[in-house]
Amino acid sequence: MAEVENSLAELRQTFRSGRTRSVAWRKTQLRALLDLIRDKEDLIFEALYQDLGKHPVEAYRDEVGVVKKSATHALSNVEKWMAPKKGDLPLVFFPAKVEVLPEPLGVVLIFGSWNFPFDVTLDPLIGAISAGNAVVIKPSEHAPASSAFLAKTLPIYLDDSAIKVIEGEAGVSEQLLQHKWDKIFFTGSPRVGRLVMTAAAEHLTPVTLELGGKCPVILDSLSNPSDAKVAVKRIIGGKWGACSGQACIGVDYVLVEDKFKSNLIELLKKTIKKFYGENPINSKSIARIVNKQQFERLRNLLQDPLVSASIVHGGSLDEEKLLIEPTILLNPPLDADIMTEEIFGPLLPIITLDNIKESIDFINSRPKPLAIYAFTKDGTFKRQILAETSSGSVTFNDILVQFVCDSLPFGGVGQSGFGRYHGKYSFDNFSHEKAVMQRSFFLELEPRYPPWNDFKLKFIRLAYNFDYLGILLALMGLKR
Template sequence: MEGDLEQLRDYFRSGKTKDASWRRTQLKGLQKFIVEREDDILHALKLDLGKHPVESYRDEVGTLTKDISVALDNLSNWMSGKKIKLPLGAFPTDAKLVPEPLGLVLIISTWNFPFGLSLEPLIGAIAAGNTAVLQPSQLAPASSALLADAIPAYLDNRAVKIVQGGVDVTQSLLQFKWDKIFFTGGSRVGRIIMAAAVEHLTPITLELGGKCPAIIDSLPESFRRQVMLKRIISAKFGTCSGQACIAVDYILVEKRYATTLVELLKGTIKEMFGENAKENVARIINKHHFDRLKGLLNEPCVKDSIIYGGSMDEDKLFIEPTILVDPPLDASIMKEEIFGPLLPVITLDNIADSIAFVNSRPKALTIYCFTMNDKFVQRLASETSSGALMFNDTIVQYAADTIPFGGVGESGFGRYHGKFSFDTFSHEKPVIKRPYFPDFWFRYPPWSNKKLELFRAAYAFNYLRILLVALGLKRPRPFSDRF
């Protein structure tokens, strides 16, 4: 592995990856992979996660197609940098911020969106002109194998390598020096990644997760009510069976609305997934996670809170969409990220108490809120902290390439998507150019009262005062007046 990494570094040092034409060729190669191997991608996702092809296209193939097009359409503009407006005191100086690639980057992906969460960071890394090693998750073996087998035929193998394997491979990779590490996964592994990065002072981006609440302040009239229900149910059960960092983790609602809300949720689940939900809901990734979710439901007092669903098929790793009402707040299901098709509904006396509720817990990747109350919107925006805050919808913030995606606190740090992916794999280098003339003589020793007065005027941007002092028409204050 060390030899492979040195070859990648040598190729980066050659300057080839900095060429705009090289970057475009690689992005078009990824685009070609998505188009030509679409059926294989959909099949791999079916094997790994049991995802319906439409869900897979919506969440991975479609978003990747869009992201590559955005990068190709905007690459020249992204690479051109931007002019910096300098203060008057720096006259006559020109400066601009010029993005430069970081070098050799490591991307460690996860299993729930094995193509999207592998290739979208890679799009940013390539667009920024880096060489890269990508480690897809071994928990999605069909997807990982397809990436490892197919990508070399579409990308420059001197610049991009796919490395398959589990924890032992990750640990081996982390021993080397990288110019950037981009990790998507859970907070436990995120801490390990961060500790390893410290050894080489490697900058990192951690895309983690957390418990994303959906706050409902009331039950709106018929049309809005139906839209709200579909958006919540889709974000919980229709997105990788809740195995998504931005899935709705739990609902907060006032007690007076709870009974009606639960009945509406039940009806919407049946409407969206039918009597046989197995056909439309993704399965749990593996036996370990199946047992973990099963354990959440089997904790004392939690079983009593199940009011819908709860059935399981261990052989097929399927868990029915499940609703719970007021499970104990100290139970694991309310302390850990659920990452599965279990939806607790927590009732409050007053929805305003939801602010204190979410603030008492680690910061979420996203807070969702359904409300038409502008004052409540303002309160949530000013009084809570989260990676993102979305009103009256779910999930769509992930697909918006003009919005940075990332967490805060334990939900991660760093951001990507669109131009933000390019930025996260770039260093914005200030490039400053100044003429030899004029050269302000008072910048240099030996020091005097007159030079002090000139500096005082310069930092106040008072050029008239500078001129008066320089011409001897204004007497500078002595040092004793100042010290």
């Protein structure tokens, strides 16, 4: 508690000094972050392997490369983002000028996640720095090697009086939430998100919650062999290739017409073998489950007899290595935990439908997902999906790629969270757009003041309707 109090006091003093508001400070921190990524890449790879068993290629693709790209993008654009935006004024306000001035919120708190402990911690930090805030980062205790690396290394590269890392178990997070912040950014489960939101409400602190959800794949057709191969590769990449399914925007389940199920399963099996070999448990290209608690949770999902009976591929587990083989299930019970809870692991249910158009009703009968993935060439069906479903994002004919696109906002809706970030949206997330109006002492409009009369009412009606000719005639005492 003493560490938290002292850190907060220093951060508030730093922010009040105004140092973090300058473009020079913001750019210096972004360059320093890029230096850190460049200098310590091998150590980051090592930490990610220790925490999650991620291969360096996966670690660079999903974490190091994404942070580098994001910081470079922010560095190139931060001056433009900071610039006041001129606004238009109705003639009735003449002479005056207006602008919208982005200003930093103050001292903000960022909770990192364990599944992407560098990207999902440092990407929000890039937005907070770009916006000129002082920051506390609380890395996830479930990725201890990554947390220790951030705690040790960030103070060396970044301004330690304005950006601090506080490690600890859940009790430390609870202590942090007892304090007043100017913004809280949280990535994690809906259960913990509710606790964060409840604590923030005590101080009326605004929050961004990135919570995930059961992200479906709508697979329209497998009739074209070439398209089918590409779709299956992307489904596998979006399920087992992203932290072994431990990703909030990873594939949770697949919806496909019943007549295509056999073809889909065979293609999945063939491609899994190509990607991960005969025994995926021994593959170096698949991440492990983060800890025993999560491993047990996933094992329990499979222990339901009706669920285990639906396994058509995989199902092997190695408790010592915390590895689970890519597992495919065909039509598990829809009321089973595997279909009502976010799986967050390498288990892939396939749900068959008589007609793929039924997928819209299926998705709408469940909480709003963070992402919907739809493989289809049918333009009418695409428009139907966009118009009749609600989700944080929709991606057609690919998976996960929307996450690394800086020009798109990333965030959820409903139970999958709220608030958005990435690129300029990260800057906006940690900024307040302050409205500024400047008027002249010249040209006073007396109808705005009492005593009231019919003429003043008429004048105000015209002003609010922006009837400039009517205003001019009224001032001249003339009628149309």
